[in-house]
Amino acid sequence: MDAKFPADLLYTKDHEWAKVQGTTATIGITHHAQDALGEIVFVDLPEVGRQLKKGDTFGAVESIKAVSDLYSPVSGKVVQVNKDLSSEPGRINSDPYDSAWMVKVELANPSDLKDLLDAKAYKGLVDSL
Amino acid sequence: MKKTPLYQVHVDAGGKLVDFGGWNLPVQYSGIQAEHQAVRTRAGIFDVSHMGEVTVEGPDAEAYINQVITNDVTRLVDGQALYTVMCREDGGIVDDLIVYKRDRERFFICVNAANTAKDFAWFQENRGQFRVELKNLSDQYCQIALQGPLASEILAKLCQQDFSKLGYFHFLEMPVLGKPALVARTGYTGEDGFELYLPADHGTRVWNALMEVGKPLGLLPCGLGARDTLRLEASLALYGNDITDETNPLEAGLGWVVKLQKPAFNGKAKLESVKAAGVKRKLSGIRMLERVIPRHDYEVFTADGTKRIGKVTSGTLSPTLDFPIAMAYIDSQHTSDARISVKIRDKFYPGEITKMPFYRRKKEV
Numbered sequence: 001m002d003a004k005f006p007a008d009l010l011y012t013k014d015h016e017w018a019k020v021q022g023t024t025a026t027i028g029i030t031h032h033a034q035d036a037l038g039e040i041v042f043v044d045l046p047e048v049g050r051q052l053k054k055g056d057t058f059g060a061v062e063s064i065k066a067v068s069d070l071y072s073p074v075s076g077k078v079v080q081v082n083k084d085l086s087s088e089p090g091r092i093n094s095d096p097y098d099s100a101w102m103v104k105v106e107l108a109n110p111s112d113l114k115d116l117l118d119a120k121a122y123k124g125l126v127d128s129l
Numbered sequence: 130m131k132k133t134p135l136y137q138v139h140v141d142a143g144g145k146l147v148d149f150g151g152w153n154l155p156v157q158y159s160g161i162q163a164e165h166q167a168v169r170t171r172a173g174i175f176d177v178s179h180m181g182e183v184t185v186e187g188p189d190a191e192a193y194i195n196q197v198i199t200n201d202v203t204r205l206v207d208g209q210a211l212y213t214v215m216c217r218e219d220g221g222i223v224d225d226l227i228v229y230k231r232d233r234e235r236f237f238i239c240v241n242a243a244n245t246a247k248d249f250a251w252f253q254e255n256r257g258q259f260r261v262e263l264k265n266l267s268d269q270y271c272q273i274a275l276q277g278p279l280a281s282e283i284l285a286k287l288c289q290q291d292f293s294k295l296g297y298f299h300f301l302e303m304p305v306l307g308k309p310a311l312v313a314r315t316g317y318t319g320e321d322g323f324e325l326y327l328p329a330d331h332g333t334r335v336w337n338a339l340m341e342v343g344k345p346l347g348l349l350p351c352g353l354g355a356r357d358t359l360r361l362e363a364s365l366a367l368y369g370n371d372i373t374d375e376t377n378p379l380e381a382g383l384g385w386v387v388k389l390q391k392p393a394f395n396g397k398a399k400l401e402s403v404k405a406a407g408v409k410r411k412l413s414g415i416r417m418l419e420r421v422i423p424r425h426d427y428e429v430f431t432a433d434g435t436k437r438i439g440k441v442t443s444g445t446l447s448p449t450l451d452f453p454i455a456m457a458y459i460d461s462q463h464t465s466d467a468r469i470s471v472k473i474r475d476k477f478y479p480g481e482i483t484k485m486p487f488y489r490r491k492k493e494v
Contacts, residue, residue, distance in 0.1 A: 038145075038157065038160070038161060038354070039160055039161060039162055041420075041422075041446045042420045042421055042422065042446075044421065044474075060474060062421070062422055062446075064161050064162075064354060064358060064422075064445055064446050065156060065161070065354055065357075067422065067424070067474075069474075086420075
């Protein structure tokens, strides 16, 4: 069960995760999100340099049956984008927390992190769905 | 939600169950792409028990049906079926359906699940003076679709008989595993295959037996997700998406099921005038040039994005082409445009209008 809710990450109710290292947050979608979508076929990610406000739509992830917007859990500037995902979108299904990270954001507002859920709270949310 | 008689089979097979128009059915088992490829290269099996079954019987059955549908059942021999639509007087499509002719006085009709009650009421409203008895037998049947190049071999193994002489859109009524069944060489995938209409309590047994015989040949259980990618590649219409009561068959590319030479049928006058005037829009195929999926109701524009020229009715990623495909109603003056664009989440993405079907199976020599 732990593998689906890594303890060292923070989460949103829209099923994104954020890994904070210093002033950078690495962002992706959770196991629950990829499972609900099914086989992911395309992912639409922003350009490096894009300024995001917390809650902004920063892209989309598509499976055959559904498309889901991606919402930024934090405010900041996109400093890195995972280019591997355009040729291997299925990685999001097989490895959502690691090699299928989507963007890295330079935090504008570290206090944004306070609103995010810890693993236990996120798991509680998912279990109640 | 309603459950089909095969519900437990899906649970036991690990199907991902969803709410499909009020029915609890699997969208997939092992994965949409794997299931799709199984049907294209080997065989797949689908539970389509949610579809509706209606019988029309009586001395005027043939004339009655010919009044209600656009196609012509008088051309059918006993044991043959046809695909058709039925229209309102304004030309709008009530449903698309398959009519199986047992004989001139006995017909068996398969209608869409979502429209079963509506269609049966429509049949009754249109009875007029025709001497026919109408029965909605949907609860008595379950239906299994076995589709793919190996479907015939698998069914032959199960039934211990050869189906090579059963032609496309022909059917047999015969026992399958001891109970009466209607075995039709019809389908919704663009592949060879069969639709088996079985007594409701017999479906599980037949499903399990087909899986046992077919599994060594690579038969996979398939869900609604693959059903949609398969039919869209084959450019088969889906009622509610591509055809509705606000579309007529001529603009939907279904002129081939409209036999205007019939003396009379519902919607004839309107369809004749549409034909004379020319359709204002046409259901067209779109192939996207970027990897993003156009979906129902997304708007279609000219290539430069300045003029709205249509709307997407169905779209998906084609597993066979490995590119997004869609069907869309496009204004007639733009159906020859080389390039178009589709507005997807506030951005314009390029596509091209392409001939349909997107996929055609190789004919056996």
